[in-house]
Amino acid sequence: MDDQSLTTSLALIFLFLIILLISKTCRNRASRDAGCRLPAGSGGWPLVGETLHFVSSAYSPSPERFMDKRRRLYGKVFRSHLFGSPTIVSTDAEVSRCVLQSDARAFVPWYPKSLTELMGQSSILLINGNLQRRIHGLIGGFFKSAELKAQITRDMHSYVSHSVVNWRHHHRILVQEQTKNIVFQILVRALIGLGPGKEMQFLKQQFREFIAGLMSLPVKLPGSRLYRSLQAKKRMAMMIKSIIAEKRAEQADGGRSQRRSRDAVDVLIDDASDELTDDLISDNMIDLMIPAEDSVPVLITLAVKYLSECPLALRHLEEENMELKQRRGVEELQWNDYMSLSFTQDVITETLRMGNIISGIMRKAVKDVEIKGHLIPKGWCVLTYFRSVHLDESHYEEAYEFNPAIFFLRLFAPQEKDMSSCSFTPFGGGQRLCPGLDLARLEAAIFLHHLVTNFTWVAEEEDHIVNFPTVRMKRGMPIRVRRKS
Ligand code: HEM
Structure with missing residues (x-):
């Protein structure tokens, strides 16, 4: 480098440093x-x-x-x-x-x-402004509807009963895997109206391939983790778009048949706005499957883990749920029966607090x-x-102790604890507060009800929580169940 270019380079570096300092x-x-x-x-x-x-x-x-x-x-x-x-x-x-x-x-x-x-780019988790508020409002309203909660309750009953029928005395169960299978199918039906069968199995496989890349290196070369996940997403999007096309055709033919229940896709295509394109709807349906495969099953699995380590809380939970079962006899339980089980809800709340x-x-x-x-x-x-x-x-x-009673105490003795809701935000807050929070609580309550009223269990082997990239049990929470007489 000659003297002149050396001086120019030094001058440029000096100028850059000055600008940095000034800003x-x-x-x-x-x-x-x-x-x-x-x-x-x-x-x-x-x-x-x-x-x-x-x-x-x-x-x-x-x-x-x-x-x-x-x-x-x-x-x-x-x-x-x-x-x-x-x-x-x-x-x-x-x-x-x-x-x-x-x-x-x-x-x-x-x-x-x-x-x-x-x-x-069109995922609800990333967009802002009017479009985010509109989609949030539409799906939030649908998730809160009594109609959907009743359907979820019926589906949960049938899937959980079907699964537990196969749990024999001393049967070994991986709670995380069982709950993933159940919750995924139920939420996918609520989102896109798909029932059990080959297409559901295909979707589940593709979804697992997709979700594996969520925290991968941002390299899109063929063969890379991210590339394979994107390919799986394309295959899912094709399938969902053909479902959307059928629904649009049905709508053009005079509307949804009364025999078929409404799902999230119906809600979004009923909206007159041109902004809700098929691409946007299918992308968002795939994103909404993340809590079905991940957050809700993990919530249930962690509740089982904490209860296994806290016999007192487990006994209260059993008492509350047995009391409901005996009181209602053969009558089918409704979604609000589960949501009004106060100690069960406290168990879920405490699991959300500790499990993060x-x-x-x-x-x-x-x-x-x-x-x-x-x-x-x-x-x-x-x-x-x-x-x-x-x-x-x-x-x-005693923040590290699992103690569902602290939420009970808060309800009746607010002066004893800091009641500000900002110290409890497992579902976020503000305009992006999770619209699926009631569904998550309902599904967890139904699963726990079936588990504690029909079975006792022991943890089969030492397992522990992994916190990154997502929270889960390392071995899937193996338990050995014993059917109650
Ligand atoms: C234990 C279960 C769940 C947990 C812990 C959870 C947690 C959260 C949190 C913390 C947020 C806020 C994200 C942010 O502010 O950027 C959120 C948003 C969201 N959640 Fe959940 N969630 C759960 C279950 C569900 C379920 C079952 C659904 C629906 C199927 C759902 C759908 C959504 C959607 C659509 C958003 C985005 C809202 C928006 O940005 O407008 N979640 N969730």
Whole structure:
């Protein structure tokens, strides 16, 4: 390199550093003027930031290590660098609530690249504004309807009864696998109207291939994990689009036959808007299968795990459910019977608190945002980490103990505990509050009812919870059941 080009390069580097310094000073000044500042913390290593520490801690037997260490050093809100983005981590219930309550003028959803590739740009989890509100309203209304809850209850009865008929004395069962099979079929019927059979089996296979790539490397080369998942998604989309075409033809022919129950696709195609294209509907139906294969079965599996370790709670649960069964005799139980089993619902609530099936969610700031004196600069991500709040002793005494009675206590003695709903957010909050929360609770309650009224069980072998990339039981929660006389 000659002298002149060396001088030019040095001048350019110098100019770049000056610009960087000026923009940082301006930002700090702006935030100081507003009385807030960037939270303390560390950016970690170049490029990878603190991602490896975060992931290795999440995989380890002490998943709280990463957060606890930084909370001690910097406080409940701190700065980090995760999954390729500078990030503010919030383990503070109020700060997280403010983030969840904000709309797309302040924050938009943010997911790792492989996830956005697989979910597609029109996924409800990624879109914002009117379209997100419209789809949320349509499917949320449908999921809350008494008509769907009654159908889910009937289906759950028949699938669970059918499964448990095959459970003989001392039968070994993998709770996670059993619940995946049951819940997937029930929710798929509610979403696209598909019943059991070959097509359902095909969909299940393709869906497992699809979901395996959700947290993969963002490489789309043939043979890569992400590529195979995208191919599986294409095959599912083709199948769902042919179902949509049949439904549209039926609609053009004068409407849905009274013999067939309404499903989520019917709800979306009934909407007159041109925005709800077949591509958008099929993409969203596939995304909605994620809780069917993952979150709800894990909720039920974790409830069985915690109950196995807490005989007192199990006894109360059995008593409540046996009492209902005996009181109603041969009469078929309805969805509101299950939802009004208060201790059963407390067991589910406590499982959600301890299990943290969705440990946190990420948003990206579209402008500088200030919350409780903390600056979240434009372009940065914010991770609202529910897990640390749910396990914070200042919100829950003996936070690591499974104790469904704490929710019962809260109901009758609110002054004894912090009642603020922002310390309990397993289903998120604000405009994106999970529209499937009632369905998740209903399915868990029905499964637990059948299990505790018909069987006793013992955990078959040592198993433990894995927390990354999704929460699950490592060995699938094997139990050995004994039919009650
Ligand atoms: C234990 C079970 C479940 C858990 C823990 C859970 C958790 C969550 C959380 C935390 C969010 C908020 C995401 C965000 O703010 O970005 C969410 C959103 C969502 N959930 Fe669930 N969920 C569960 C079951 C279900 C079920 C059964 C369905 C429906 C079949 C469902 C459908 C949705 C949808 C569509 C959204 C996106 C809402 C929007 O962005 O407008 N979830 N869920």
